Amino acid sequence: MTQTTRACPDCGADISHRHGNTRRCEPCATAHRTRQDSRNPDDSAQCIDRNGTDECTRGKLRRLRCWKHYKRAVTAGIDLSPTSRTCLACGTDFTPQRHDARHCSRRCTTKSSYNRSRRPNETKLCIECEAPFPATRTDRITCSRTCRRRRNDRRRYKGIRDFVCAHCAETFQAIRSDALYCSHWCRKRAYYSANRERLIAQSVQWAVDHPEELQARRRARRALQRNNPGSVGVEASDWRRLVLRYRGRCAYCGAQPDAIQMDHVIPLARGGRHAIGNVLPACPTCNHSKQATLLVEWRNQRRRSLAA
Numbered sequence: 001m002t003q004t005t006r007a008c009p010d011c012g013a014d015i016s017h018r019h020g021n022t023r024r025c026e027p028c029a030t031a032h033r034t035r036q037d038s039r040n041p042d043d044s045a046q047c048i049d050r051n052g053t054d055e056c057t058r059g060k061l062r063r064l065r066c067w068k069h070y071k072r073a074v075t076a077g078i079d080l081s082p083t084s085r086t087c088l089a090c091g092t093d094f095t096p097q098r099h100d101a102r103h104c105s106r107r108c109t110t111k112s113s114y115n116r117s118r119r120p121n122e123t124k125l126c127i128e129c130e131a132p133f134p135a136t137r138t139d140r141i142t143c144s145r146t147c148r149r150r151r152n153d154r155r156r157y158k159g160i161r162d163f164v165c166a167h168c169a170e171t172f173q174a175i176r177s178d179a180l181y182c183s184h185w186c187r188k189r190a191y192y193s194a195n196r197e198r199l200i201a202q203s204v205q206w207a208v209d210h211p212e213e214l215q216a217r218r219r220a221r222r223a224l225q226r227n228n229p230g231s232v233g234v235e236a237s238d239w240r241r242l243v244l245r246y247r248g249r250c251a252y253c254g255a256q257p258d259a260i261q262m263d264h265v266i267p268l269a270r271g272g273r274h275a276i277g278n279v280l281p282a283c284p285t286c287n288h289s290k291q292a293t294l295l296v297e298w299r300n301q302r303r304r305s306l307a308a
Contacts, residue, residue, distance in 0.1 A: 008023075008024050008025040008028050009023065009024065010024055010025075010028040010031075010032070011025065011027075011028055013025045013028075040059060040060070041060070042058045042059060043059070043060055043061045043066075044056035044057060044058050044059065044061075044066045046061060046064070047061060047064070047065050047066040047069055048064045048065060049065055049066075049069040049072075049073075050066075050069075054068075056068060056069065057069075061099065062099075063080040063082070063099050064099045065080075081095075082095065082096045082097075082098075082099055082101075083095075085101070085102070087102075087103050087104040087105075087108050088102050088103060088108075088112055089103055089104075089108035089109070089111045089112045089115075090104065090108050090111075092104055122134070122135050123135070124140070124141070126141070126142050126143035126144075126147055127141050127142065127151070128142055128143075128147035128148075128150055128151045129143065129147055131143050161173065161174065161177075163179050163180075163182075165180075165181050165182040165186055166180045166181055166186075166190060167181055167182075167186040167187070167189055167190040167193075168182065168186050170182055183305045184305040185289075185302065185305050189285075221268070224268035224269065224274070232273070232274075232275045233274060233275070234262070234274065234275065234276050234279060235276070238276045239262065239276070239279070242276065242279070242280070242281060243260055243281050246280075246281050248260060248281075249281070250281065250282050250283040250286055251263075251280040251281055251282060252280075252282055252283075252286040252290075253283060253285075253286055255283045255285075257283040257284060257285075259284065260281045260282070260283070261281070261282050261283070261284055261287045262279050262280075262281070262282075263279065263280055263281070263282035263286070263287045263290060264278055264279055265278050265279070265280055265295055266278055266294065267290075267291075267292040267293070267294070269292040270292060270294065289302075
């Protein structure tokens with residue numbers, strides 16, 4: 001009968017000559033035992049019942065005793081509850097739940113740790129405004145949050161340069177070195193284009209989950225169209241003539257979308273009339289971005305976003 005060849009999983013040495021339950025060679029077994037001892041530190045030397053004739057069990061202490069002396073104390077009925085101590089942070093007396101507890105609460109533990117790591121107050125000069133300030137940390141170089149923000153902005157500033165918008169591919173100038181879009185509008189459209197299916201699915205799911213709120217919104221809009229002052233309605237023939245007058249294009253941006261929408265120049269929510277004199281054909285992009293704002297407000301918002 002031949003003996004099965006076995007190898008050490010750490011170094012690959014042959015351990016067929018060793019005992020069948022042995023998994024490693026002698027050097028690897030010693031190193032593994034050392035690693036295990038480092039992960040589980042031995043506190044048996046601090047056992048209060050330690051004596052020269054009886055060795056303590058290696059490992060962590062329980063109620064200031066090793067495992068062997070702890071079991072003996074429990075069997076003998078000795079009261080092992082910790083005595084009251086004085087908190088090192090606030091000075092109050094408390095009964096600890098652990099033998100190594102030195103603070104009465106977590107707040108006191110945090111306070112004590114902060115006091116240990118706190119550096120003595122040193123007067124430094126702010127590198128931004130050159131004003132003296134007491135520095136409680138060794139790595140603090142500015143006197144306030146305003147100076148820190150101003151310094152970070154100045155470090156990011158690398159001059160006005162030309163960039164190409166990642167959405168509309170137009171050239172624009174920006175100060176920041178990580179500029180990607182020419183305006184907030186292009187940033188929103190790029191996000192919508194990248195997440196269109198997910199956003200549509202979320203909208204459809206919301207409509208399915210909230211049918212009552214959806215019906216309430218539709219009833220409120222129909223009530224605005226029907227009950228606002230001076231509302232006379234929009235005939236289908238008048239709407240077709242208006243669309244033909246603009247040649248099927250958006251009255252705001254001039255685009256020719258697949259589906260034209262009816263936009264109220266003065267929104268119904270702002271007291272506008274639901275009449276042919278207050279509507280214009282618009283593309284879905286302009287209609288959705290205008291929402292319930294006036295035409296002047298909407299154009300100012302777009303001008304500011306393009307200038308940003």
